[in-house]
Amino acid sequence: MSLVNAPLARLVEQGEVLLSETSDSAKLDAQVLLCHVLGKELSYLHTWPEKTIADGVFGQYARLLARRQNGEPVAYITGIREFWSLPFRVSPATLIPRPDTEVLVELVLAEHTQEQLSCLDLGTGTGAIALALASEQPGWQMDALDFNPEAVALARENARQLKLERVNIYQSDWFCQVPEGKKFEVIVSNPPYIDGEDKHLNEGDVRFEPETALVAAENGLADIIAIADRARDYLAAGGSLYFEHGFEQGAQVRQILTGLGYSNAATMKDYAGNDRITRANWII
Template sequence: MSTASSTEKDWTVISLLKTSADFLKQKGFSDARLTAELLLAHVLELQRVDLYVNFDRPVSPKELAQFRELFRRRLSGEPVQYILGQEEFFGLKFEVNPSVLIPRPETELLVEQIIDDFSGEAGAILDIGTGSGAIAITLAKLLPQTQLTAVDICRKALEVAERNAMRHGVEARIRFLCLDALQPDFVSHFTQPFDVVVSNPPYIPLSEKESVPPDVRNFEPHIALFTDTGFEFYEKIARDARQLLRSGGKLYFELHADAHPKVQALLEEHGFQHLMFKKDYQGFVRLVRAESPVSA
């Protein structure tokens, strides 16, 4: 699709969708049709399905200009979620911007597992590296008796998370703290033990940086993606969790696709028991649940 033209044609919803999707496909975008639908629905303030109900609706020059601006941003590689300013996670819509990672379907596995383990029970949960707040806020919505603490090193990320908490009406049950989980005194900021510690930490080693898709590598926050080895947070959180968790409390991690063996060794080294690993939709081991030893 040409993003500028000296002679404008009359565009309808269906003609603009087809032309823009074809152009994106030629440029190698695998999500060409979906991208075109999402961008045009956003401009026209319609649901995606309504685009086809209104397939012959004319697109005004103002709407076309707005669409072209969003289209240019996608052509540059910017993720659709940042362009639209939101992403869906566990059926809930979350504000996202370049200060936070875009929530992934794989991370929903963490939430599902915690809900399965604690459904109907009150408890205290610590979310380390909360980003947009997707994990903590979803748990607050679905476990209404739970009190949560959500921490992140990035103040701008916490501002997004706080807005998301207010959006979903759970801000009174989540305490947001700006803390660095790698600092030696991290544990000292908490006076009461938690029933759950959960983290989707930065876990991509810098050696893999160039293999990460460009729309992730060039737009999402590196502080939430990369570490020197990929294991710094697993090691530190596993060590701290022995003090952060009550006796018998549970630790949950999202895992790098090939981190399973080393994280298992780390957890066992720090005395965790009853390790349970779970695969994602692509067959990779993506989460682990481990239990803190029960005091005698």
């Protein structure tokens, strides 16, 4: 049966059927893709379920469904992912911001309530962490860096779109381009932390994400070790270091930090109850 003149509700139903074997959120994916081609919010589908769409728009929707059927993440198809209730542009040059990373933002904001503070975001990608923090704390001096020039350009574009251009975003391989002697009260990072042999690299959205932003040597811990080591030269006295990491890495990350002389290492859980964020203080 042709769906060209079918109502929106029927188009969503058919999209859900097509995506049911690809996605755990097939209905939502179909709704998001349909709204994307319509240029409408999700509420439009609930308000006008009986509306129909033009042939050309239907063709666009069908092509987007085919891409999702092939496993391509919805965020890469639409070019947008919401994080911290802010719309972030995304591209295959960066990781897709995930809800669990909001736990890191929440923790930093809860533990640092002062109006003036210096913060560095290492491996910023889309700029999600740095820009979310800046949106809540306009008085903070935020630096954000990434080794990938495409990611830097994208993060700067997000800063412009969100009117958060005071965030200093630049290219650097971890601390290489951070001025010597510069000190930060907070350093945050969501670095690569997946082991190269992890079977999950062949599943779901991560198949389409840049491997350099996902995979690290030494069972996924190499970048965490390198950052924790160098961060000691850039943290102010009593400064705090925060990592997002794998759900089985909490104890290892705490051990790494304690072994490097950090104090008060502690791990917090994500929304699913898994170890996700570890923080510690650098007390000289």
